[in-house]
Amino acid sequence: MKFLALLALAIPLLAQQHGTDPIQLDNGARIYSGTCSVCHGPDGDQVSGVELKKGQFRRAATDDDLAKIIQTGIPGTAMPPNNINSGNLVALVAYLHAMRDFKTKKVTLGSATTGRTVFEGKGGCAGCHRVNGNGSHMALDLSDVGAVRTPAYLEDALLEPETANLPQHRFIRATTRTGEQITGRRMNEDTLTIQIIDSKERLRSLNKADLRTYEIEKESRMPSYRDKLTAAERADVIAYLVSLKGAAK
Template sequence: MNHWTIVCFALLFAVPAFAQHTFGQADIDDGARLFRANCVICHGPDGDKVSGVDLGHGKFRRATTNEDVENIIIGGIPGTAMPPHNFTEREAFTIVIYLRKMAELASDSATNGGDPARGQALFEGKGGCTACHNILGKGSRTGPNLSEIGLLRRGAEIQRSIVDPDAEIHLSNRSVRATTKGGEEISGRLLNSDTFSVQILDSKERLRTLQRADLRQYAIVEKSPMPSYKDKLSAAELTDVVAYLSSLKGAEAK
């Protein structure tokens, strides 16, 4: 690719695709209504029910620009379950801006003046968070991986999980306790389960399959193994940690 092409690309992506349309809150609301009426059957209310697609976080399989998404909404994707829709271009556009707004809200850093660098120091030092949490390969894997938590959760949600870890335990963050018929006590993160077996990452970070028939006891743990940091961090420290976590967007291509 020569420099001229790179400049062209940069220009194409730098100019917001919104430029061709103007819009206001009413349009976003229209998009939200159309999305709820037409898209949630397959994509779910948060846009994340089709695997590999997370509309609410700007993750598309085939689309990059707003026009790409509009074209897919109107024309469908032949050969897949995505059907065509008879929306006007304007209507498709309102859905797209609603999705972009969802993504924007989702990645809202809500730093409130927090300092990500100080937050990182707290996370890795005084907080002792890496004893359970892993960020881009650093830290234990026994707790939820936080490498792209800034993409997945809003600042307020991150804060709530720090001060009140039991408030909401996501389905993908469940832990289990089991005792085998031989008396071995096992605990770990629940990765998957079926009628005959359970897949876990155990407390020694081993991927293991437990056969249900071999277990004397097995239960999903109701409470989070994480302690509350309500009294362990000052308000300012908490804001710094939230700012740090909100800045985490995964392994970005460089």
């Protein structure tokens, strides 16, 4: 019985990890622009005879071929070997397939200094997020968000938190067998337990076997800043976020 209950809890979480995962694509896009676009260009068409964006590869028939080309390079040509871990490799291959549909949109960056003022003041961001030790534990710590997200992702997060962010960041709502209701942000999870930051900012570890219900909230807690900030203020906030590389942790 216990085994069945565990399975029922695990399936929805696993399901989220398949399909086109926007965070994975964003990660792939970031690696591409950092490592590959110097030669291949933002649209993958700068090396003559190679059109990465078309999704047709002369030298690769399968994803495994692609991964191998990326890792070992193409001997005798300028295509170098790349030392990329397997998770990032999967993200990069996913991005190569999705490049065609990926909007290479230009994001305006304003002043990071003004952005910080908006973040801590008018935007009310620090009421939920934490940066370099200041602010709330309620939502994600953004201290290194500039190192892990592209400007386009950050802009989407501000304009459309509903569609931009993945459910894996969403809050969970659980009821224990004794009837206690707990909501909070999921920090970590293994087969038997789940760790959350509850609404009072306390870290709690829950045994999955002790939970009667467990669900991920469908609504984002993050408000859209489409109307709450001007375009100039958003550009400032994005510049500030881009500047957060996690150095001063």
